Amino acid sequence: MDPVILLGVPFVTSAFDFLFRRAETLIDRRASKGADKDENVADTSILEGTLQPLKVDERALERYGDELMRLYGGLSTYSRERSRITTEDEALRERLGELRVILEHIYGQRITFKGENRPLSGSRVDQDVETAEGPMVGIDAKRIHGSADVVQRVGRVTETGSVTGIKAEDLW
Template identity: 30%
Template sequence: MATYPITEPHFGGPVADPVTVAAIGAVALTEGIRFLYDQAADLLRRMRDRSDVRHESVEIDGAGALDSALGTVRIDYGRAEAQADAIRDLRRELADQAEGFVQADPSDERLVEAVDALRRLLETVYGRRITFRGEPREQSGAVVDVHVAAAAVDGYVAAVRAKRVGNADVKANLTVGDIGSGGEAVGLHVDDLN
């Protein structure tokens, strides 16, 4: 089996254990493979057809295959181009399962490793965690982890202030020494949780 080194840092922290993929059933694995296969094809087409765009925002649903929609993702074409050969190879490796010619078997280590490798590459390009329906892993979506420290606050400070937060894990940690009269310190300030 070929190996596919990921040259960019993996999105969302430590690299996932392929065992989480093996823990789901054959039907959920097949749907996950179809999702990854289709996303890889779409990404490769976008790379071929794009002009000098470095980033592009697209909406990705994932209904049926993922635990929740990815929402709007920002494709990083620099990362995609660096991994294009591996994305192509892994897509080819999953073709029979994605197209229904061969049943996806969660106990097939080679298959599970290929699925996990393609998923990690797409996570890196999309900047979003991708979790299959029924998989024991953190939820699909973005991760925002902010730590802010201030010695003193006389006005307003927020660790995270956003108009809208969709499908994301938001962790806001604010540490303040002194809050002056009329001062306000907020860990997370969101106008619309969607």
């Protein structure tokens, strides 16, 4: 697992709050059987890159829901006892890393904190198919603001197939 790199006490607390609040929102959403509203994140100053409004992949939320609950429960002690949130706590870093991976799957975006050596926060698409018999497009949008990451694995492309990573009118 990719542990969250935590630099300094104010930063570790902010990273914890960011990930913990996202988990809390998703758990509430799952309990109420979803909502059609995108989640806007108020403070992204601790992130490297730009998050788009957070759209929930309901299938991913269902798939990772039990693991999300387990991690949230394990982290709730830190939420109540904030003095336990330290950069030296390896178990905390590992749990936050696991939580981040799940959140990235559910939101379809990478979440990178300032100071980490990993791709910038932003849209992420991961496609894996044996055969592309028609058009396969990772991202098809009018405008993409910030970063986007598309990974496509295709075993074979037929004569009628095509593979495009990003199709957009405006990238900035």
